Structures are given as C-alpha cells and as structure tokens.
Amino acid sequence: MSNPKLTVAIIGGGIGGLSFAVALLKARNDVVIDIYEAGETFSELGAGLNLWPRVLEVLHSFGLEDELYKYAGPPGLYKKMKFMKADQPEGIYWGEAPANMHGIHRADFLKVFVNHTTTGCTSHFSKKLLSYEDAAGRPVTLKFADGTTATCDLLVGADGVKSAVRSNMYSQIADEMEKAGRPSDVVQSMKNCMKPIWAGSIIYRQLIPREVLEKAFPDHVALDNPTFFQGKSKFLITYPISKGRWVNCAAIVARHDQYGSTYEGSWAVRVTNDVLAEEYANWDPAATTLIHLMDSPIRWVMNTVEYLPTYASGRVAILGDAAHAMTTYQAAGAMQAVEVTVTRTFRSRKSLTEGARTASFSRLC
CATH class of the missing domain: 3.50.50.60 (FAD/NAD(P)-binding domain)
Known part of the structure; x- marks a missing residue:
C-alpha cells in the first residue's frame, strides 16, 4: 500500500x-x-x-520563458540599466549594469x-x-x-x-x-x-504611456533604457514594460531617521503630484520630466520587519x-x-x- x-x-x-x-x-x-x-x-x-538574469534562468529551467516573452517581449527588446547622478540641473551618467534586464507588469x-x-x-x-x-x-x-x-x-x-x-x-x-x-x-x-515596522521610506509609483513620454521628451533615455536616477536619500528607477508600451516609474524618498517607527495613515493611497514635484525640484530634466508626468501616483509606504x-x-x-x-x-x-x-x-x-x-x-x- x-x-x-x-x-x-x-x-x-x-x-x-x-x-x-x-x-x-x-x-x-x-x-x-x-x-x-x-x-x-x-x-x-x-x-x-x-x-x-538569475530569475530568467529560473524561469527557463521551468520551461516558462515562452509565456514570459509573450507578455514582456523577446530578450533583444531590453537593454542594460544606466546609472545617473541626477540631483543637480545637469546630471552625470556614471555607469551601467553588467547585464540586460527584462521589464514586465506584475499582473x-x-x-x-x-x-x-x-x-x-x-x-x-x-x-x-x-x-x-x-x-x-x-x-x-x-x-x-x-x-x-x-x-x-x-x-x-x-x-x-x-x-x-x-x-x-x-x-x-x-x-x-x-x-x-x-x-x-x-x-x-x-x-x-x-x-511590521516602517522602513522610513515612501515609494511613489505610476505607469506612463510611451506616447505621453515621447511627446514630452522625444529622445528620453527611459523610452528604451532602464535608468536609475540617483540623489541623496532619493532615487527614481524607471524601465519599459509590456513590450515597451508603458514606462514604469518608481520614485523613492527615504527618511532614514524614521526607520523602525510606525507609519500613521494608509499604506497605499493615490496622491497628487505636488509633494513629489517638490522633492525632486532642481534635478536633471530627464528625471523631472518623469516626475511631472507622474500626475497621480500611488504612494506606497515601505514596511519591513x-x-x-x-x-x-x-x-x-x-x-x-x-x-x-x-x-x-x-x-x-x-x-x-x-x-x-x-x-x-x-x-x-x-x-x-x-x-x-x-x-x-x-x-x-
């Protein structure tokens, strides 16, 4: 038996x-x-x-790569992430990731x-x-x-x-x-x-349609390249998803002295652009363009344990x-x-x- x-x-x-x-x-x-x-x-x-690449290897070992590319697009569509020190009127590109990355919608x-x-x-x-x-x-x-x-x-x-x-x-x-x-x-x-405790950081997230960004900034780096705009206690990470139809934007503002406290209020709520635009004032135009196009981002409170x-x-x-x-x-x-x-x-x-x-x-x- x-x-x-x-x-x-x-x-x-x-x-x-x-x-x-x-x-x-x-x-x-x-x-x-x-x-x-x-x-x-x-x-x-x-x-x-x-x-x-490591996660793509995992999906490949499971035989899931065809389904992945169905939603995200073929491997050749994506490029290496660029890094820019952007908390100044004219940013400085200082490097790029060693490997290509693939963008996909969470859903x-x-x-x-x-x-x-x-x-x-x-x-x-x-x-x-x-x-x-x-x-x-x-x-x-x-x-x-x-x-x-x-x-x-x-x-x-x-x-x-x-x-x-x-x-x-x-x-x-x-x-x-x-x-x-x-x-x-x-x-x-x-x-x-x-x-959970508050990690002292807040993430503002929004998807920007490709055609909207092209109209506002025709040769914007984020249209084709994942880009990491960096500044002191703040950064903006962006990359194309859904075969390039959308540009994913996530702006993070850190309050390191608040780590370990309890955040009072909703952890996820849609907000206006006012606070976000003020946080990123005087950054490189490539970054501020994205920030202003995030007209109604969702504010996510980053919690940890x-x-x-x-x-x-x-x-x-x-x-x-x-x-x-x-x-x-x-x-x-x-x-x-x-x-x-x-x-x-x-x-x-x-x-x-x-x-x-x-x-x-x-x-x-």
Whole structure:
C-alpha cells in the first residue's frame, strides 16, 4: 500500500506563494498543495518588475520563458540599466549594469505562475488566516476569518508583510521562551518580530504611456533604457514594460531617521503630484520630466520587519514579504522571493518525505 501524499498549505496567492507552488510541483509528484488566498481572486497590485538574469534562468529551467516573452517581449527588446547622478540641473551618467534586464507588469508575471497552478493545486479564495495550531501528533490546523478550518502536514506563509503566519509563529516562540524562563528582553525581541515596522521610506509609483513620454521628451533615455536616477536619500528607477508600451516609474524618498517607527495613515493611497514635484525640484530634466508626468501616483509606504532569527518553526515556514529579509530599494523584492524560494525548494526536495509530517521544517529548509 502506497504512502499518502504530503499535504502542503500555502497562505497567500501572490508571486512568492505561487512561485513556491510551481517549484514544489516541479520538484515532487507526491504532494497535495492547497493555496489559500484572502482576496476573491489572484491579483497583484503595483506596476512593473525588473527581471535580472538569475530569475530568467529560473524561469527557463521551468520551461516558462515562452509565456514570459509573450507578455514582456523577446530578450533583444531590453537593454542594460544606466546609472545617473541626477540631483543637480545637469546630471552625470556614471555607469551601467553588467547585464540586460527584462521589464514586465506584475499582473502579467503573476499570470505566468497562475497558469501552472491550475492543475496540481487547489485554490481557495476569500480565506483570510487568523491563526494556526501546530500540535505534536496531529496535523497543523488552520483557522480562517470566515469560521472555517483546514489541516495540512506543512504550512507555508507567503501572506505579505502583515503576515498572520509570522505573527502566530513568533507569538508562539515568545510564549515558549517565556515558559522556559528566558530573559524578558529576549522574549520581547521575539514579540517585536510579529508586526511590521516602517522602513522610513515612501515609494511613489505610476505607469506612463510611451506616447505621453515621447511627446514630452522625444529622445528620453527611459523610452528604451532602464535608468536609475540617483540623489541623496532619493532615487527614481524607471524601465519599459509590456513590450515597451508603458514606462514604469518608481520614485523613492527615504527618511532614514524614521526607520523602525510606525507609519500613521494608509499604506497605499493615490496622491497628487505636488509633494513629489517638490522633492525632486532642481534635478536633471530627464528625471523631472518623469516626475511631472507622474500626475497621480500611488504612494506606497515601505514596511519591513525586525531581523528574524529564523524563517521556520516546527512544521511552519515563511517566505517572501512575510519574511522580508530585505527592503526593496533595488525593486528586487519579488524576484528575491522567486529565486530564494525556488533554490531552497530544489535543495530540500530529497528531504521532503513522509517523515516531514513530524519533522521540524528547519530540517527541510
């Protein structure tokens, strides 16, 4: 009689969660995967993503490159990123990236993974996780906001920077330390990992239609080249996406002294251009043109978490923004989720056996 398949629950249907699901499907044929998404469907907020060679290698190894190029355009369409010191009336180009980068819309990138989870995974929507129980000798039990429950052998939290999985994990770690008589400051440091903190930075994002930029600045570098405009505690990163139909713009303003505080107000809201234009006054015309064309950007508050001593506890692990091992200053957060998730999945595949039902997740990852 064959052993029953290992059941894996993934909380969160964003890029991190779905890339992990695809990687696991590629690595194993003896798992059952359930994806629990808080929203009514798979959707990805935001605008553009830049894909560097390592991530393209990962997608190629999965056989996903044709779908990628369908949305983003062929490899020859994209070029190396240029770097400019731009916080002065006449900027200075000082270098370029060593490799070409590929621009794609976040929603299109997510579709590539969604297409490969329709078979092999069961997706559940409007499932917001509240808590879980990881008791010895029993399956991990999941409790959702709608009053339902589910069970699994392994739980993976890919539920964003506000992660309920991380919050529950570190609450339990803190309780265990407190019962063991560990010092109060050590216990508190575990509790500090539960909630996100403000990284002290705000990102303003908007897509500019190619024809709009061409009309305002016909030979603008960003029409064909990814460009990184840099200044003190500020930068503007831009690159074409969707086969060049749009120019993705992300302007970041850092307040380093605010790191670790709590941002009061909405984390994502559409704003007028006034504040943004003032922040980038007297920059190079190539940069200020883009700033003024960002007439109604979305203001994203960049949040992170305290240093995490572990990403796994018992039969539970976290990844992507739930773990948030880096802030996204180089617009590489989603790609880090893909690369790290895939690499560790394949490194661990020989360990993912029947014993995982009772083993520590840290031994598997």
